Amino acid sequence: METGAIQLRDLAGPFDLQATVESGQSYLWNRADGGMYDALSVHGGDCWYETVVPPVDGVSDRRAVLRVRQVEDRLEWESNVDAVPLLTHLLRLDDDLDAVLDATPDLPLLSRAYDAHEGMRLVRDPPFACLVSFICSAQMRVSRIHGMQVALARSYGDAVEFDGETYHAFPTPERLAARTEAELRELSLGYRAPYVRRTAEMVADGEASPEDALGSPYPEARESLTRFVGVGDKVADCVLLFSLGFLEAVPIDTWIRTAIADHFPDCDRGSYADTSRAIRERLGSDYAGYAQTYLFYYLRAGGE
Known part of the structure; x- marks a missing residue:
């Protein structure tokens, strides 16, 4: 068994493991205590999370068992491989989160969502x-x-x-x-x-x-x-955003439709394609998927 730690101070921007893996982006992690998705809004916990990952091109050529938890200023991990490249890939630890969020519009609703779930990143699932x-x-x-x-x-x-x-x-x-x-x-x-x-x-x-x-x-x-x-x-937008790295994708689900109706009504253009184009532009185009995911989690957790 290999073990190690990733110092969070070395990342570009904050990171929160619990918010990232329990925000409704990924269904491929399990919480060791059995409490995965028991609560609508979670943040800042120190539970162990576990998953089995197939080989990932350019990252790992072996199937890996990963166990990881966040303890104060570090991510502690256990695995059958060197987990740093895999965790960096799966949890987008290579994103400059501050720069990403700064590139999205200065909207009060987004600011509240970012503050509520500081450090949540997108995932790269298999x-x-x-x-x-x-x-x-x-x-x-x-x-x-x-x-x-x-x-x-x-x-x-x-x-x-x-x-x-x-x-x-x-x-x-x-x-x-x-x-x-x-x-x-x-x-x-x-x-x-x-x-x-x-x-x-x-x-x-x-x-x-x-x-x-x-x-x-x-x-x-x-x-x-x-x-x-x-x-x-x-x-399709969910897979593009949470696996394939299309950060402009904005899946339009019930919560995002609510956000459109309550905050961005001019973005409702009738068809999915036209509404998607409008809300992507409103949320910052290149990183609109990041803004969408924060809004989804914030609204689902009762933020408004």
Whole structure:
């Protein structure tokens, strides 16, 4: 087992682990005490968080078990690999958060959201697992979405032994494609079961991959992801933002529609595409996804 610590003073801008992994961006981390997503608004905790990460191009060539917690001015970690490159990648520790937020508009609502959840960063989740997570997200509370991903991993993911404990990797596309719709429905996926199965089949057969969106202009990247069954514009934007690094993406969900209605009514242009373009411009274009995520978390937690 390898262990280490990342000094937060060495980062460009603040960081808060709990807000980052429990803000509704990612459903692939588990909290060691079992309290993941028990509360609507969390910040500043020192719980251990755990995940199993597949190899990441240019970052790690091994499947890794990661355990991490924030203690005062550092991130303490345990892993079967050197976790610094992976944590830097997954938690966007390489972002200059102050510069990012300074590049978004000076709006009172945004200022309140930034103050409420200081140090929250976006995540870079593994693309296939992120895609499945957000296919499962339709009309679901964050705790239920997380529960589905835990169930998929425990039922169909590889068991990985680490430090005397058993962890479960997220299932590969091949493993999920081999499941029946009935088996997936037993994990409470409901009508999403055939979407997950067919999407896994598309990736396993080489018909399509979420990574195909990389390198494309944002509109074409979003269109690329809508090839997958059960993926509309909003889910595509989630995958672009929380996995593939398109920081301009603004997923328009219930909370962002509320923000538009209450604070930016002129951005409501009727269609998703036109409204998306308008709200992206209002929230700062290049880093609009950061502003969106702070607004989502702030409003969901009862901030207004």
